[in-house]
Amino acid sequence: MTFSVGLLGHGTVGAAFHKLLDERVDAIEASTGLRPEISGVLTRSRGEFDDLLERSDLIVELMGGLEPAREYILRAMAAGKHVVTANKQVLSQHGEELYAAARAANVQLRFEAAVGGVVPVIRVIHETLAAAHIERVHGIVNGTTNFILSEMARTGASYGDALRQAQELGFAEADPTEDVTGKDAAAKMAIIARLAFGVEVHLDDVPYEGIDHVTADDISYAKDLGLSLKLIGSAERIDSGLAVRVYPAFLYGGHPLASVNGSFNAVTIESPAITEITLSGPGAGGTQTASAVLGDVISAMIPPPTLPPPALDIELVRDVESAFYLYLEVADRPGVLAQVAEILGLQGVSIKSVVQKGLGDDAVLVMVMHPVLESRFSAAVELLARLDFVRARPRTLRVIEETFEEKSA
Amino acid sequence: MTFSVGLLGHGTVGAAFHKLLDERVDAIEASTGLRPEISGVLTRSRGEFDDLLERSDLIVELMGGLEPAREYILRAMAAGKHVVTANKQVLSQHGEELYAAARAANVQLRFEAAVGGVVPVIRVIHETLAAAHIERVHGIVNGTTNFILSEMARTGASYGDALRQAQELGFAEADPTEDVTGKDAAAKMAIIARLAFGVEVHLDDVPYEGIDHVTADDISYAKDLGLSLKLIGSAERIDSGLAVRVYPAFLYGGHPLASVNGSFNAVTIESPAITEITLSGPGAGGTQTASAVLGDVISAMIPPPTLPPPALDIELVRDVESAFYLYLEVADRPGVLAQVAEILGLQGVSIKSVVQKGLGDDAVLVMVMHPVLESRFSAAVELLARLDFVRARPRTLRVIEETFEEKSA
Numbered sequence: 001m002t003f004s005v006g007l008l009g010h011g012t013v014g015a016a017f018h019k020l021l022d023e024r025v026d027a028i029e030a031s032t033g034l035r036p037e038i039s040g041v042l043t044r045s046r047g048e049f050d051d052l053l054e055r056s057d058l059i060v061e062l063m064g065g066l067e068p069a070r071e072y073i074l075r076a077m078a079a080g081k082h083v084v085t086a087n088k089q090v091l092s093q094h095g096e097e098l099y100a101a102a103r104a105a106n107v108q109l110r111f112e113a114a115v116g117g118v119v120p121v122i123r124v125i126h127e128t129l130a131a132a133h134i135e136r137v138h139g140i141v142n143g144t145t146n147f148i149l150s151e152m153a154r155t156g157a158s159y160g161d162a163l164r165q166a167q168e169l170g171f172a173e174a175d176p177t178e179d180v181t182g183k184d185a186a187a188k189m190a191i192i193a194r195l196a197f198g199v200e201v202h203l204d205d206v207p208y209e210g211i212d213h214v215t216a217d218d219i220s221y222a223k224d225l226g227l228s229l230k231l232i233g234s235a236e237r238i239d240s241g242l243a244v245r246v247y248p249a250f251l252y253g254g255h256p257l258a259s260v261n262g263s264f265n266a267v268t269i270e271s272p273a274i275t276e277i278t279l280s281g282p283g284a285g286g287t288q289t290a291s292a293v294l295g296d297v298i299s300a301m302i303p304p305p306t307l308p309p310p311a312l313d314i315e316l317v318r319d320v321e322s323a324f325y326l327y328l329e330v331a332d333r334p335g336v337l338a339q340v341a342e343i344l345g346l347q348g349v350s351i352k353s354v355v356q357k358g359l360g361d362d363a364v365l366v367m368v369m370h371p372v373l374e375s376r377f378s379a380a381v382e383l384l385a386r387l388d389f390v391r392a393r394p395r396t397l398r399v400i401e402e403t404f405e406e407k408s409a
Numbered sequence: 410m411t412f413s414v415g416l417l418g419h420g421t422v423g424a425a426f427h428k429l430l431d432e433r434v435d436a437i438e439a440s441t442g443l444r445p446e447i448s449g450v451l452t453r454s455r456g457e458f459d460d461l462l463e464r465s466d467l468i469v470e471l472m473g474g475l476e477p478a479r480e481y482i483l484r485a486m487a488a489g490k491h492v493v494t495a496n497k498q499v500l501s502q503h504g505e506e507l508y509a510a511a512r513a514a515n516v517q518l519r520f521e522a523a524v525g526g527v528v529p530v531i532r533v534i535h536e537t538l539a540a541a542h543i544e545r546v547h548g549i550v551n552g553t554t555n556f557i558l559s560e561m562a563r564t565g566a567s568y569g570d571a572l573r574q575a576q577e578l579g580f581a582e583a584d585p586t587e588d589v590t591g592k593d594a595a596a597k598m599a600i601i602a603r604l605a606f607g608v609e610v611h612l613d614d615v616p617y618e619g620i621d622h623v624t625a626d627d628i629s630y631a632k633d634l635g636l637s638l639k640l641i642g643s644a645e646r647i648d649s650g651l652a653v654r655v656y657p658a659f660l661y662g663g664h665p666l667a668s669v670n671g672s673f674n675a676v677t678i679e680s681p682a683i684t685e686i687t688l689s690g691p692g693a694g695g696t697q698t699a700s701a702v703l704g705d706v707i708s709a710m711i712p713p714p715t716l717p718p719p720a721l722d723i724e725l726v727r728d729v730e731s732a733f734y735l736y737l738e739v740a741d742r743p744g745v746l747a748q749v750a751e752i753l754g755l756q757g758v759s760i761k762s763v764v765q766k767g768l769g770d771d772a773v774l775v776m777v778m779h780p781v782l783e784s785r786f787s788a789a790v791e792l793l794a795r796l797d798f799v800r801a802r803p804r805t806l807r808v809i810e811e812t813f814e815e816k817s818a
Contacts, residue, residue: 124529129700131436131707213804294540300715307518312607314651315650400659
């Protein structure tokens, strides 16, 4: 059965959503029994809203900005249609009106993509933490500023140079004002705080401070103190009230957000019963945001499953490629490393790095190999173990070298 | 309206769940309209299952182990009751039977707490990633082994000493076999892989290797190579098949799991459309696991909301306490630091640490303050800015000093 999705907006995220939906439609139909199809696309220059609404079971709003997005969302809900949006502006400034209208019309308004890219903050607050008393939320909710601050820390670059680099790489817009002043993060924190604490929070209620005044000196001196600088959105209970703010802050190394680098977003939610949950992932990118939108569309189509579907027939593989670390205690005499390398090479095992250390009459060879089939590596280790100059059973451990992004690149 | 929850098991997690439910029952009733109440508790020595089932709308199974847990879950579902469980053993060994029975009875079987403590892996796979083609899952899914490995890396301790310390602190059981051999992690990865890839994966299908053979030398040499050691559960597509395994592995510093320390769990899910999502949080602890169970119970009671509830009346606070960093360029002459400290002190601002560096005729003072009301700190900075020996506008940034756990301690 077809499920008609009316799409408002066809910019970066809109186009990515359209493409992703087309790619995944067969898989979605297989798992849900419904086939989502784009019933039409409305942009500023093309299409007619009433006509599109008539033909749609659900409206996806990816135009951004306040109007006409607000009006279209209200009219769609009044017509009894669920709405999925990624629009942080309209939610942080007209949230109460939209939430009340959704309640009155008894429709769903979903907006996971509005606050943390692909990071499922909204769902975790609504569902996982449905019964939790949340004390504090700390978030890195703007990928542009996190990229700039990470570059400044990594290379010692000035704010201006790091911003230009972010622009060249597509992590910052030509006009970066909303990002670097903290306003974008403030809008997201207003939405998160509304959900996490049940308090009405308008964008105007969130004091924000950006990163445009941060200097390379600040970052370098703070490094001496063991701190790293992040643009933090925070919402926390203070006595009987709530404080919601955005500001650049230094974090100690042990903080779960301290190691979030590049354009990634991350949110830490703290509550006595759970201690804390941290969610992280790419903060920007059309496909990533589209993916969050699509997750919301599917949840609005049909209640999420609690069970896996009947099992597919896919083979379970046991012998796979891994990179390995090898620790060898050997006699410290000429030619040992050459023989070890030769045996490894004959088995197709290629050495990536070696550290050799003397240990009295013996030496220790610590090596990391390039990825190789585990069965071949095991065979090579068996051969090494039999050599007369090898003093103890070789020790091996796997090495996970690359992140997924690097692997795919 | 009352919603009756029958509780099987009253050990650490069962008792924590009972307590947490009692604490949160008013809040849950306010947000859902249903009041969950424990209809009875069955333990090995007390209670009668049929009677409890009769009186319950939903069954929470926290006995652990295979039998009678499996039988009770099946009988509850056959009677048309939803079931929430944290039982990784029964799911990794009888999952297909249980999923099929839930499907046949058209009831929910929820098990978030079975795989990652409070980390919402199951929900994110089922909902956020409903349409995603998942390529790989990497997880630190055993808190005991992560604590031991973190301690070995931090202190240089041997495996045996770190294990004893984990036992003393309650992070490892008296008999740690299931944890340190990797079997516990293998059960969790079997469940995760079943959901993420739609493939039938039994515990027996997951080769696992533990950490009991890891030496302090391995960790110390790997540090030279920039690597940190974690017990990793992995499930990944290999050509047309799937490989699911558990093994200790070295991670490079940039990997999202490399910085997960102590008894925390974390799972990274990789997919082309989203790049990756990483979820982390406490991996152990009765209250944390109970919290995940309660989230499942509430989701089974009533479909999760997509909207925030009508807003509460809580005050938005603007002047709060923060720790601050202060960067001052001053003339390099005697008495400067004393005057700065005096002005700060008079405003109630207390210095935590200072770094002073010469800079020709000038000096730079970089200070971190103890937490203070922001208005007081701003007032102190205004006074400092007016001093004749202060050469440039003072620069300030906030510092987030402690994690939530430290703050609460």
